[in-house]
Each structure stands twice: as C-alpha cells, then as structure tokens.
Amino acid sequence: MFPAMSEEPTTKDRLIFAATRLFRQRGYDGTGLAEVLAEAGVPKGSLYHHFPDGKADLACAAADWTASEIIRVIDDAFAGAPDWRHGATTYCHKMAKLFDILNSADACPIFGLLFEGPDQNKFRAHAEAAFNRIIAGAARHGEAFGMSVEAAHEAAETLMIGFQGSWTLARMRRNATTLRSLPNRLYGAIAR
Amino acid sequence: MFPAMSEEPTTKDRLIFAATRLFRQRGYDGTGLAEVLAEAGVPKGSLYHHFPDGKADLACAAADWTASEIIRVIDDAFAGAPDWRHGATTYCHKMAKLFDILNSADACPIFGLLFEGPDQNKFRAHAEAAFNRIIAGAARHGEAFGMSVEAAHEAAETLMIGFQGSWTLARMRRNATTLRSLPNRLYGAIAR
DSSP, rough: OOOSSSOOHHHHHHHHHHHHHHHHHHTTTTTOOHHHHHHHOOHHHHHHHHTTTTTHHHHHHHHHHHHHHHHHHHEEEEEOOHHHHHHHOOOOOOOOHHHSSTTTTOHHHHHHHHHHHHHHHHHHHHHHHHHHHHHHHHHHHHHHHTTTTTHHHHHHHHHHHHHHHHHHHHHHHEEEEEHHHHHHHHHSSOOO | OOOSSSSOHHHHOOOOOOOEEEEETTTTTOOOOHHHHHHOOOHHHHHHOOTTTTHHHHHHHHHHHHHOOOHHHHHHHHTTSSSSSHHHHHHHHHHHHHHHSSOTTTTOOHHHHOOOOHHHHHHHHHHHHHHHHHHHHHHHHHTTTTOOOHHHHHHHHHHHHHHHHHHHEEETOOOOOHHHHHHHHHHHHHHH
C-alpha cells in the first residue's frame, strides 16, 4: 500500500513487503508463495523460519504492517493540526494522494483478509484487530484535542468508517475525489 | 444477500440466486460452477444458454441482482418516511436486521467483484455501475423530499459511503451495532 521503506529492509521485512504488494494486486488466493519468494529474493527456508504457517502468517503480517503504516499517516496528518477537523482533512488528502500514486484498482490487505483465506474466522479476527488499532491510533489525537475518551473513539470510528466507504468507492471509480470530499461530508462545508 | 424470492423462480433466477449465495460465502475464486449447478438444480446446458460467459456472467448478474434488492429495501424504507433522516434511519435498521439474519461474515457480491475475477476492469466497471444505481435509487427519495438534484445525490452518496464502511466494520466485528448507529454518526443525535 505504501512506498518502499527507506532503511535497508531485513529478510522478514522484504517478505512482508512483497506479500503485501502481491496480496493487494492479486488477492490471497491469487498469490503463490513462489511469487512472494521471487519478488522478495528470499529462499524458501527463510520464509518458514519467519512465518511457520507460510501464506496465512504472511497475510496477517501484511495486515499488521498496513495498519502500522496507516497509523503513521494519521500521526503525520494530526501533528501540528489545530483541531480534529483539520487533522482529519489532512489525513484524507494524504490518503487521496497515495491513492493517485498507487494503482487505484488494488485492494487493501486488511479488508482482503475478510474475503479470502483458509481460516476465515482467524483472518476476520485479525482484520478486526488491525482496524481497531487504527481507530485507537486516531482516537489518541482526539483525546489530545480535549475530547473525552468516548467522544474521541466515536470521532475516530466515524472517520474510519467514512474513509473505508470512500476508499471503496474511489476504487470503483478509479478516482480519489470522494476521498478528498469526505471531510465536507462528515463535518459540513466550512464556508456556508 | 436476501431471503428467497416469493414467486416460483425461473431457471435463470435459480442460477443467479445460487451463484449469489455461493459467491458471498466463498468468493469468486472459491466457487465452482459445478456447485452453482448443483445448488440451483440446473443442467450445464441451461447455464450457458442464459450466461454464455459462464462464471463471469453469473458474477455480474449476482451484483445486479444484489443492487436491485438493495434498492427495494431503500424504497421500502423511504415509503411513508416524513424526511430524509427518517428514511435513512429505517434503511440502516432494515439492513442491520438483515445482517443479523444472515451469516454476518459473508461478503457482498458487489464488492467481492472488486477483488477477484478474471477480467478485473470489466468487473470493476460492473461493480461501479451497480453501486451508482443504488446511489441513484436513494437520491430519488431525496428529490421527492424537495432536495435539489445535486443535494439529493450528495445525501445519497454520503449515506451509501457510510453504509459501506459500517457494513465492513460490522462484518469484522460480527455485530450490527455500527449499522444501527450510522444515522447518529451522519446526522447527529436527535436529542442533544
């Protein structure tokens, strides 16, 4: 989902990064372990050393990594923002820019887990945990703006629900406009 | 996605209905044509008579059928509603009830098309058309309440973006609470 890491990646990082890219483009069922190994430039033995359950473990790692990257974008967007609305707006614009850079037809490795995989309930629980972690990451900024714990959680969940729906619509339309207009949808136009 | 049709279904309907159920539960890649035929009780020749491209045609028909069913729920919800908010609230509650009745881990045949399938761009365009049809179906009710064409489209798109994000979160959590609370998220609590 995101540009390559800047530091020299470890073998484990390379596997996660290759798997994330392939799962996004081809889905879980459509991705073979041989392709992941080829793309990562890693021998098979290293894969099972880091990920004993192979592809299923890689899928969960891809979801976790994606969640961490989204939280990093959230933290960047809210750093220095004067209030929730400004932080949320910057977040939506950063993600819209990312959408424009990436192939907009690609799926999200977190939500992809909901649809596929050999052990649906384990995958569902893993996707839920990743999404809850993103909501908690955004809610921290609401609390920093003086919201109550409950209000910050509500604001963060509303933003992420709106974002998820907008991202899906943007993918359908191959157009990020709906991501950029999300703050106005959620909080109303500023000048009216 | 929905309970069985009340009238005696045609062969074509039976195929669409079986395919929709299986795509929802197992995804496009995970569903075999033999299973669709067995579940529908239809011989292979009839399948290719109605759907010359086989599984790909069935997937598009499943998305179209799902969109039509959602528009039916929208029309039911807004019939007799005094304003947009009441209609939207009834829609969310009807869909939450449906979520509780169905296996909540199942996918939506429309969004499933985004992730899988042999011809991603054709599928994406088909999913987009189905989603746009749902938005237009909701927008008609906004216009009936006196909204401008643009305002009704915006209101309908916001509702469907929120609904799509909430449905995904509900699936992750196996809990429809987030569908029932969507109107308060979008329009604010009534009594505050």
